[in-house]
Amino acid sequence: MPVNHNAGFDMVPRLSASLEDKKLWRKFINHVKEKFKADVNLHVTEDYIEFDVGDRPKLPFEGHKFLRFSLIIGSDGTAAAVNGAYLAVIAGIAQEYFGMERLQGWNDELGTRGHYTAAEVHESILSYSQLDLPPPSVAPTSTTTTTTAPPFFQITILPTKGRALIAQTAIPKGTRILSERPLFTLSAHDPRDIITAIASALQSLPKPDQQGFLTLSNAHRIDTGLHPFLGTFITNSLPCDRDLYRGDPQRRPAPDTTGIFPTISLLNHSCVPNTVYAFNPRTRFGTVHALRAIPVGEELTMTYVPEDAARADRRDRLQGSFNFICACAACELPPAQLGASDARRTQIDVLRSSIENNPARETKDADVFQLRMLHNCYVLAQLLREEYGEAARLSWVYDMALRTCLKNEDLGRAGVLARRVYEALVVELGEDSQLAQEMRGLVPDPKGSQRWDMVSAHWRTTSEAVPEGLDGEEFERWLFKISEVGR
Numbered sequence: 001m002p003v004n005h006n007a008g009f010d011m012v013p014r015l016s017a018s019l020e021d022k023k024l025w026r027k028f029i030n031h032v033k034e035k036f037k038a039d040v041n042l043h044v045t046e047d048y049i050e051f052d053v054g055d056r057p058k059l060p061f062e063g064h065k066f067l068r069f070s071l072i073i074g075s076d077g078t079a080a081a082v083n084g085a086y087l088a089v090i091a092g093i094a095q096e097y098f099g100m101e102r103l104q105g106w107n108d109e110l111g112t113r114g115h116y117t118a119a120e121v122h123e124s125i126l127s128y129s130q131l132d133l134p135p136p137s138v139a140p141t142s143t144t145t146t147t148t149a150p151p152f153f154q155i156t157i158l159p160t161k162g163r164a165l166i167a168q169t170a171i172p173k174g175t176r177i178l179s180e181r182p183l184f185t186l187s188a189h190d191p192r193d194i195i196t197a198i199a200s201a202l203q204s205l206p207k208p209d210q211q212g213f214l215t216l217s218n219a220h221r222i223d224t225g226l227h228p229f230l231g232t233f234i235t236n237s238l239p240c241d242r243d244l245y246r247g248d249p250q251r252r253p254a255p256d257t258t259g260i261f262p263t264i265s266l267l268n269h270s271c272v273p274n275t276v277y278a279f280n281p282r283t284r285f286g287t288v289h290a291l292r293a294i295p296v297g298e299e300l301t302m303t304y305v306p307e308d309a310a311r312a313d314r315r316d317r318l319q320g321s322f323n324f325i326c327a328c329a330a331c332e333l334p335p336a337q338l339g340a341s342d343a344r345r346t347q348i349d350v351l352r353s354s355i356e357n358n359p360a361r362e363t364k365d366a367d368v369f370q371l372r373m374l375h376n377c378y379v380l381a382q383l384l385r386e387e388y389g390e391a392a393r394l395s396w397v398y399d400m401a402l403r404t405c406l407k408n409e410d411l412g413r414a415g416v417l418a419r420r421v422y423e424a425l426v427v428e429l430g431e432d433s434q435l436a437q438e439m440r441g442l443v444p445d446p447k448g449s450q451r452w453d454m455v456s457a458h459w460r461t462t463s464e465a466v467p468e469g470l471d472g473e474e475f476e477r478w479l480f481k482i483s484e485v486g487r
């Protein structure tokens with residue numbers, strides 16, 4: 001009976017992201033592609049080369065992400081023995097480019113171990129399909145060419161929640177923690193039955209990704225009649241068709257396209273989340289950004305439901321759709337504080353709807369309504385800050401105030417608000433999002449956009465009209481024209 005075992009090689013130290021290392025890695029990859037061009041077991045995806053042998057080893061297109069190439073091998077005439085030939089050829093090509101001393105060979109059977117842990121290797125393979133993460137702000141300085149992968153989090157199992165992402169470095173506000181492509185997406189316009197569509201999407205995935213999907217949690221396991229594929233999809237899918245819609249949650253249109261992510265789908269819920277998920281329609285990557293500074297050891301969380309509702313409503317929705325009773329910091333507040341939080345969230349919801357639905361936004365002569373609108377934005381921003389602190393998502397409310405000022409030719413306030421919207425969008429969606437880029441253009445020249453129809457010139461100011469020397473609250477009252485409300 002042949003005994004199969006694992007063997008492979010590790011890249012020690014790993015390659016850097018320098019131009020020089022990139023060129024070297026590209027040459028290596030091209031050589032491998034050329035060598036195996038007639039081999040039906042070679043698959044080239046957008047992010048890596050994969051060999052349909054053993055446990056499907058991959059070589060990423062970005063060399064600095066690569067840590068290990070390994071295969072199950074054997075010594076007789078079986079498939080496992082053939083795998084050994086793949087390993088030998090690829091290791092041989094790698095030696096040509098990176099030298100013997102950089103490739104640390106190992107073989108379970110001989111008792112030799114690789115340089116990296118299984119967890120490090122697993123994380124590196126996950127990163128093959130992720131956009132490069134920015135280096136951590138306090139990156140240790142290295143004198144070698146090795147790039148330290150930003151270890152923002154590790155995946156742990158928590159008794160009450162299953163898998164969870166735990167910060168393993170201090171994460172500054174606005175950091176892009178994750179950026180990855182969906183494993184697959186489904187469109188609401190797909191004419192096929194949804195289970196057929198999921199099955200066919202799964203079939204086209206490499207085995208480890210299929211397994212990734214099948215190991216995701218299914219909040220609907222005990223629902224009679226719900227196919228496990230569907231239950232798993234519903235539990236873990238996220239919108240994949242537009243930048244996050246940040247308006248009134250009640251009017252939020254259902255997404256046309258939803259998808260499953262290898263890592264983002266593992267984020268647990270909190271009603272006071274410290275990260276925000278968004279989809280970038282231009283890059284087609286899902287992103288997760290830190291809404292506030294996150295200390296080491298804290299769990300990374302996002303919200304599954306609109307948070308601006310009282311605890312009873314939030315818990316109902318979470319229990320119905322995700323099968324758990326939320327015990328986050330907001331849900332576990334003592335009674336008096338919970339009452340205040342419920343009242344604030346309900347008021348936030350009412351104000352959002354009123355701003356969203358306010359017909360005065362389009363009315364030429366309704367000066368008082370325009371002022372009311374700005375006042376509502378002021379109150380909403382205050383409530384959001386009170387409820388969510390540093391993690392408050394303010395881009396939408398500043399955007400609504402900006403529109404109101406632009407409609408009335410108040411360029412002084414518009415410039416200040418455009419900067420605030422831009423800065424908030426960078427935190428929520430990232431600098432590369434189209435919304436953030438458009439807004440950046442408005443900061444120096446708020447009138448430059450064709451998007452705004454002026455409805456009056458009643459508030460006309462120039463960009464020089466921003467007062468100096470006002471303290472924080474005085475400035476806010478000027479910005480939102482508070483003293484003029486009710487005149």
Ligand SMILES: C[S@@+](CC[C@H](N)C(=O)[O-])C[C@H]1O[C@@H](n2cnc3c(N)ncnc32)[C@H](O)[C@@H]1O
Nearest residue numbers: 161162163217219236265266267268269322324
């Ligand atoms: C999208 S999955 C998140 C990843 C999941 N923990 C896992 O191990 O695959 C959603 C499921 O995670 C669990 N979960 C998420 N947030 C939770 C929370 N705040 N409290 C308890 N369970 C939670 C629930 O079982 C929920 O149905």
